[in-house]
Amino acid sequence: IHPSLGTWFFLAELVTTLNLTSDDPIPNRCGKCTQCIDCCPTEAITSPHHLDARRCISYFTIEHKGSIPQEFREAIGDRIFGCDDCLEVCPWNRFAKASTEAKFAAREYIDMPLQEFLNLSEENFRSLFSRSPVKRIGRDRFLRNVCIAIGNIGNIYDIPCLERTIEKENQMVSEHAKWAIDQIRSRS
Template structure:
């Protein structure tokens, strides 16, 4: 299969059974998509609107993408689908509902337990959706002989503007897609095709004067409606950020150890959403509200075993424990101090530094200064030493 290294499936066919009846093909395609487990389907031309392109360019120019350098590479491939694949004539956008069966914010009050973003509580959606997308793409090829490419958040594709153009939803003030039928809980995938398919009418913005998503953000990551500064976003800080969590955001993280659902969960359109029906995307019981002390005890092998098939596995055990230790420091539970104490001897300085900060939040000043004096006598890493010295 060509294009595998770019996360793309390139499928080819030869039979021309339905291409000359585009409306019938479109209806059959939508029916097949729903049968495969997709909840929303729409079609659009391979064009990104000028307003969305301008917003993306401002996002990159201002540096709000942080360390996500891939977003800034080859912008023409991202803002023009035809640059990515010159033969594309239509884009089929598909959505899978992953709406939770409970309010994901409820765990935020359980300070000794971890809040994991809804999308990461089950199997990795990239793998689940790509499998279904490939199946649908093969069906399309068998029916028409057209060529296709499949994308699931792994190539230079602006899924949200395309989904908006295809009528699936609109980009809300939190910059994520909002659907009248599924709220803010849709995973997106795309099939590029050489077929000329009838396009759907774009969805219009239904946010109105609502600010619920903006006002819910713990770190004020939205400088304006429809604008996100990823550098302030807890999802970015806990997943994309490879270094220590900046001090100004640690308290605001609370017990969020992987991602943040606050702006999504605050959306009033969620009242129309049902719980997702894809079984593999359902939350694992072990990841709904795991205990912080149990997560902090994970070595690399245990981490990999617990997060098999999970997107969490990609950040690795050390960054994960960094996040867990910030949550431990925010727990207010003195009983968790021994957990942080143990990790001050971890081989990784990122973990040791977070453990030092956590101890600083859980111990009184005198106890912490005594512990810091011992640590500073042998600690070789400057970033970890800075954590011990910050409260001395």
């Protein structure tokens, strides 16, 4: 936790052969606070300063290339790309200022019903997310995530679109569309 940035910053690493002097480590600023641990939907933060990435929604929705284990799908809720719950609750973020870096500026909000995302062609997906980190996960993983969100918050009117998705998409996306239909039907 940075004293003036809170948790809103990226960590990076440079590999070099230069002999560099180390900075003093930043002290632990968490104290007895456990808000990040308490709010994690999948209990990925297992104890102070320990994250099990194999349980993390950001990992599953951004980095994981395959099928998302069923035990985590409900906890994903309506998230399609990442989860910042642990960052948002950190009390140190009250000191953080918004970045002035243009690359981190908020982009135009994409306001589309989830169903419409399932109809995006590869070309339309690339165009819609051309200047967004979402493009990096690719259309298939994006559709997988959309299916989970629909399964968690959708209704019976979403089922026809999910059925078309099963027919036209690859096995991974189809599996998640089937799961979404089952979830919706279990609530109806």
